[in-house]
Amino acid sequence: MLQHDLFDRLPRRPYCADAKDAPRRIRPRSSALGHPYIQPNAPQVRFWLVYDVDRPQAAVAWEDGGLPPPTLTVTRRDRDDSAHLWYGLRVPVRMADPEDASRAMRYAAAVELGMTRQLGADLAYTGQLAKTPTHPVWRTLHGPRLYDLGDLAEHVRELPRLPTRREAIRTGIGRNVELFDCVRFWAYxxxxxxxxxxxxxWRDAVLERAMLLNADLFAEPLPVAEVRHTAKSVAGWVWARQRSLDARFAATQRHRGKLSGAARASKSDARHLEALEESL
Incomplete structure (x- = not known):
């Protein structure tokens, strides 16, 4: 993958850090790439599935797991026991899309979890920061291509229908699924x-609920930007849906009222006609 392709797929203002546990800063892409760690995905889309492997021969964990080669493999220069495997998605996954209850997000979560298991990758890795592929402190190997989710799913030996709750709330996209479901069901x-x-x-109420759930559900909460995106998507969609339901209910009531009025008028006419016939 060319450097400009990586550049275009990163968030416009990603988080970055000088060490894994160092304070995170928000910087423009060009500046963030100068730090050893960077945020690989924006809150609203997933261009990358990133896996954290910490064991000997980490860079070739994909071979042991029967998976295709990563788009980018970023490793330490001095040891072979730590690597971030970046799988680039040809078509990014839209996150927290209530229009289809995020079927694509659920599918991506299942693929991500299946690959995590086969790679022996860290289930607790959230994907919020990853080794910056272009930073000189790392050694980066370039794979052959980007992937469709379906391409990756074909290599997953046991694709979960849905992640188990225990695993879902620990993995990257799985936590987004869990938060999305809890927020939308509350909103309904x-x-x-x-x-x-x-x-x-209403928007503020949904955001407040999302923030509370994020703090309550996860040992390591999702970033505030992702929580805000989920809350904004759910609030807007449910508000429009509720307005549509209210309008349909009002129209149904008006229609029933007209039918009831017509029925009463018909009965009244029938009674008048009957009385007229009896008087003759």
Whole structure:
């Protein structure tokens, strides 16, 4: 993969850091690439599935796992027991899309979990920061291509229908799925409580709930930007859906009212006609 392709696939202002546990800063892409660690994905899309492998011969863990070669393999220069395997997706996965209940996100979570198992990668790795492929402190091997999710799924020996809850809330996309589900189910139940107020009050309520769930569900919470994206997507979609349901309900009530009125008028006409016939 060419360097400009990597550049275009990174967030415009990613997090970056000088060490794995160092404070994170937000910088423009060009500046962030000068740090050893960088945020590989933006909150709204996944261009990369990144796996953290910490064991001898980590760079070739994909061979042992029966998987295709990574798009990028980023390793330490002095040891062979630590690597980040970057699998680039030809078509990125949209995150937290309520329109289809994020079927693509669920599929990506299942593929990600299956590959994590086969690679023997760290299940607790969240993918928030990864070794920067172009930084000179690392050694980077370039693989042959980008992948479709279906291409990767063909190599997963046991593709989970859905990640188990215990594993889902520890893996990268799996945690997004868990938060998305919890937020949207809460929103479905409570949207009508806010239907007479402004959208801003509803949006803030959904965000507050998402923040609470993020802190409560995960040992390492999702970044605030991802929580905000999920909350914004759910709030907007459920608000529009509730308005549509209210409009349909009102139209149904009006239609039923017209039918009821017509039925009453018909009965009244029938009674008048019957009384007229009896008087003759």
């Amino acid at each position: 139940r409570h949207a009508r409580d806010y239907r007479r107020g402004p959208f801003e009050a």
